[in-house]
Amino acid sequence: MESLGDEPWDVVICGTGLQQSLLALALSRSNKRILHVDPNDYYGEHEAAFSLQEADSWAATHAGRSTEEDSSVEKRQPIFKNASVWKHPDAADLGLLSPHAYSLALAPQIIHTRSKILEQLVSSQAYRQVVFLAVGSFFVFDAEATDSSPKLARIPSSREDVFATKAIPVKSKRYLMKFLKFVIDHDSEEQKPVWQGQEQKLLSEFLASEFKLDENLQKYILALTLSLDGLITVADGLATIHRHLTSMGVFGPGFCAVYPKWGGSSEIAQVACRAGAVGGGIYMLDTEANVSNSPDGHEISLELSNGISVRTTKLVTSQQDALPDAQTITRLIAVVNSPLKPLFETVVEGAPTPAVAVVVFPGQITENSPIYAFVHSSETGECLIGQSVIYLTTLACRQSAQRLESALDDLLAAATPEGSPAPVSLYKLQYEQTVSAREPLITTREETRTFAFPSPSLSLTFDDGCLGPVKDAWKLVMGDTALETEYMVFQDREGVGDDDDVYDL
Amino acid sequence: MSEDSLPVLKILIIGPSGAGKSAHCDDQFDPESTTATIGIDFKPFHHAAVSNSHSKAGQERFRTLSTSYYRGAHAVILVYDITSRKSFLSMEKWIDEARSSASPDAVLYLVGSKLDKVATGGRAVSFEEGKAFAESQGAGFCEVSSKTRENVRQPFVEVVDRIVQRPELLASTAPASSTAGLNLGGLGSNYSSACPC
Numbered sequence: 212m213e214s215l216g217d218e219p220w221d222v223v224i225c226g227t228g229l230q231q232s233l234l235a236l237a238l239s240r241s242n243k244r245i246l247h248v249d250p251n252d253y254y255g256e257h258e259a260a261f262s263l264q265e266a267d268s269w270a271a272t273h274a275g276r277s278t279e280e281d282s283s284v285e286k287r288q289p290i291f292k293n294a295s296v297w298k299h300p301d302a303a304d305l306g307l308l309s310p311h312a313y314s315l316a317l318a319p320q321i322i323h324t325r326s327k328i329l330e331q332l333v334s335s336q337a338y339r340q341v342v343f344l345a346v347g348s349f350f351v352f353d354a355e356a357t358d359s360s361p362k363l364a365r366i367p368s369s370r371e372d373v374f375a376t377k378a379i380p381v382k383s384k385r386y387l388m389k390f391l392k393f394v395i396d397h398d399s400e401e402q403k404p405v406w407q408g409q410e411q412k413l414l415s416e417f418l419a420s421e422f423k424l425d426e427n428l429q430k431y432i433l434a435l436t437l438s439l440d441g442l443i444t445v446a447d448g449l450a451t452i453h454r455h456l457t458s459m460g461v462f463g464p465g466f467c468a469v470y471p472k473w474g475g476s477s478e479i480a481q482v483a484c485r486a487g488a489v490g491g492g493i494y495m496l497d498t499e500a501n502v503s504n505s506p507d508g509h510e511i512s513l514e515l516s517n518g519i520s521v522r523t524t525k526l527v528t529s530q531q532d533a534l535p536d537a538q539t540i541t542r543l544i545a546v547v548n549s550p551l552k553p554l555f556e557t558v559v560e561g562a563p564t565p566a567v568a569v570v571v572f573p574g575q576i577t578e579n580s581p582i583y584a585f586v587h588s589s590e591t592g593e594c595l596i597g598q599s600v601i602y603l604t605t606l607a608c609r610q611s612a613q614r615l616e617s618a619l620d621d622l623l624a625a626a627t628p629e630g631s632p633a634p635v636s637l638y639k640l641q642y643e644q645t646v647s648a649r650e651p652l653i654t655t656r657e658e659t660r661t662f663a664f665p666s667p668s669l670s671l672t673f674d675d676g677c678l679g680p681v682k683d684a685w686k687l688v689m690g691d692t693a694l695e696t697e698y699m700v701f702q703d704r705e706g707v708g709d710d711d712d713v714y715d716l
Numbered sequence: 717m718s719e720d721s722l723p724v725l726k727i728l729i730i731g732p733s734g735a736g737k738s739a740h741c742d743d744q745f746d747p748e749s750t751t752a753t754i755g756i757d758f759k760p761f762h763h764a765a766v767s768n769s770h771s772k773a774g775q776e777r778f779r780t781l782s783t784s785y786y787r788g789a790h791a792v793i794l795v796y797d798i799t800s801r802k803s804f805l806s807m808e809k810w811i812d813e814a815r816s817s818a819s820p821d822a823v824l825y826l827v828g829s830k831l832d833k834v835a836t837g838g839r840a841v842s843f844e845e846g847k848a849f850a851e852s853q854g855a856g857f858c859e860v861s862s863k864t865r866e867n868v869r870q871p872f873v874e875v876v877d878r879i880v881q882r883p884e885l886l887a888s889t890a891p892a893s894s895t896a897g898l899n900l901g902g903l904g905s906n907y908s909s910a911c912p913c
């Protein structure tokens with residue numbers, strides 16, 4: 212077998228985050244010589260999914276706190292920090308068995324059915340290795356609800372739904388219907404004047420002034436935007452609600468978004484890397500790559516941590532340093548010992564049973580930012596049967612960790628039928644996440660190019676914005692041979708779906 | 717059970733390069749073949765989808781198969797070459813990886829390949845040693861030759877036998893539930909027609 216250091220590589224990709232992995236997929240039929248390494252011993256980088264042991268060790272390496280004292284020196288800050296895990300003292304007795312059976316996702320984003328990534332996964336045939344599950348109902352948690360009305364109100368998702376619900380007074384229903392109708396073609400010449408000039412206003416104010424939506428309905432609409440700070444503008448808000456409504460029904464009735472089974476984006480990254488390997492790429496995990504000498508402009512030399520040195524003209528990496536003062540979120544992932552069945556009911560005929568439910572805890576605009584909880588059933592393969600995994604997110608602040616804990620308690624209480632024992636958390640992982648600079652970092656030196664992807668967006672839904680840099684990196688590697696019409700458009704490989712070879716048992 | 721109600725079984729075949737995985741899956745034995753397999757090999761095995769892992773030679777070379785590869789696998793067949801001690805000695809690591817990545821209930825089965833080479837004095841690992849190791853790992857075992865076709869069916873027959881004795885394994889992956897994956901591909905054409913942009 213030829214040794215890795217002999218010939219120069221067409222490209223060396225460092226890190227197996229979603230973007231680097233999609234690049235590997237995009238290049239998987241190019242016949243380029245590709246070396247793909249990752250300093251971690253797992254796939255997925257910022258979008259990884261972890262077994263409990265992996266989560267423990269990841270938390271240990273990302274426990275670092277930002278020391279506020281020595282802010283004088285320009286210190287590099289990581290994307291993840293303040294990570295910690297907690298385990299119930301009787302976890303095993305309560306059902307936290309076989310730690311390998313868990314898959315806790317660092318990036319549990321839901322993917323709207325109209326997202327471009329689904330289109331690319333289909334055209335590249337990679338979707339065949341991913342199992343997509345339906346995202347079901349969106350709920351709003353109402354802390355003030357009295358005994359007569361439930362604390363978890365399901366947001367109606369269709370016209371019929373709005374008519375049927377008893378949670379909304381008849382008069383409000385009419386206003387709501389009017390707004391939903393408007394959103395569907397808000398970009399038309401006819402409807403534009405309604406919101407022109409108000410693009411940068413707060414969506415909530417606009418809903419009140421233009422559509423007479425009461426506070427309750429404003430909460431519903433804002434919840435659907437999944438806006439991290441709740442301060443979404445009219446322009447962004449209308450676009451987001453429009454996407455939500457028009458995503459309904461694309462792949463079947465009753466759901467507007469999907470989630471890749473076994474850990475979200477991590478699974479897509481792994482499948483994309485596998486396509487890279489099938490295409491002949493060489494994969495090495497647990498292998499760091501350091502630029503070993505200042506490039507002379509003709510080649511980049513890399514020293515791998517396993518002692519091998521390799522050469523290339525194109526190096527693709529990802530940015531690891533936080534942008535100072537960038538938006539930061541606090542996340543809490545909890546494995547609980549209840550299937551939380553009431554959250555996963557189907558409400559539209561013929562709809563698939565959802566595996567993900569969304570619960571929104573609206574914030575008080577000026578004080579607290581909203582809290583979002585994505586509840587995953589065991590169908591996601593992320594926990595054992597009879598359990599669920601809850602992913603809570605809010606903007607980081609002094610109290611955000613406690614706020615997430617109490618939201619978790621509220622959610623568990625509200626989602627448990629009266630008389631049933633209250634579910635308990637068996638395992639929790641908590642951390643803060645921020646972002647790097649938002650643009651790819653491209654360095655050009657004579658014939659060599661270095662391309663560094665930005666860190667993932669904090670958005671709770673898959674952000675198509677991350678696909679642009681992947682294509683840019685692809686063009687950079689392909690050079691003159693890039694044919695845009697062939698980007699991510701592949702035929703099935705031979706042998707797939709070939710039914711002739713049925714063995715007789 | 718009628719044929720239609722038979723579940724689709726996912727059986728992975730893994731092991732070091734050159735162990736004979738491709739040959740074991742192929743109906744036609746090609747003694748000239750020396751090329752490492754690249755390209756997905758996914759064969760329906762009478763309701764059992766046999767996925768041949770050398771398709772990802774680029775990940776097997778440094779044992780970097782991703783956990784996603786093992787998802788939903790009912791069984792993992794690990795192949796070593798009985799004429800190579802090195803390939804036999806690597807089995808422990810392969811089994812460890814399969815254990816930690818596949819379902820805890822998945823059936824493991826060890827196969828010693830190239831049995832025909834015994835006649836020419838090529839054996840480097842005894843049957844007893846292979847068998848003892850498999851037993852210590854709770855895995856089934858047999859030796860095969862893809863060249864003479866000796867025993868080639870046996871691993872599959874035994875694996876399927878073992879799988880059906882573990883209802884929990886079938887239950888956890890039964891495709892019957894309505895939560896089973898959505899069909900994106902069939903609706904792929906929807907994009908172009910429905911996309912507003």
Ligand SMILES: Nc1nc2c(ncn2[C@@H]2O[C@H](COP(=O)(O)OP(=O)(O)OP(=O)(O)O)[C@@H](O)[C@H]2O)c(=O)[nH]1
Pocket residue numbers: 731732733734735736737738739740746747748749750751752753754769770771773776829830831832833860861862863864
């Ligand atoms: N004599 C003999 N040779 C065999 C047998 N099985 C495989 N071989 C030979 O061993 C070599 C490697 O076999 P493959 O089936 O390609 O090995 P593989 O495990 O698929 O290897 P990768 O695709 O590189 O992972 C080929 O030259 C085969 O012809 C066997 O049963 N007997």
Ligand SMILES: [Mg+2]
Pocket residue numbers: 737738739751752753770771
């Ligand atoms: Mg092969």
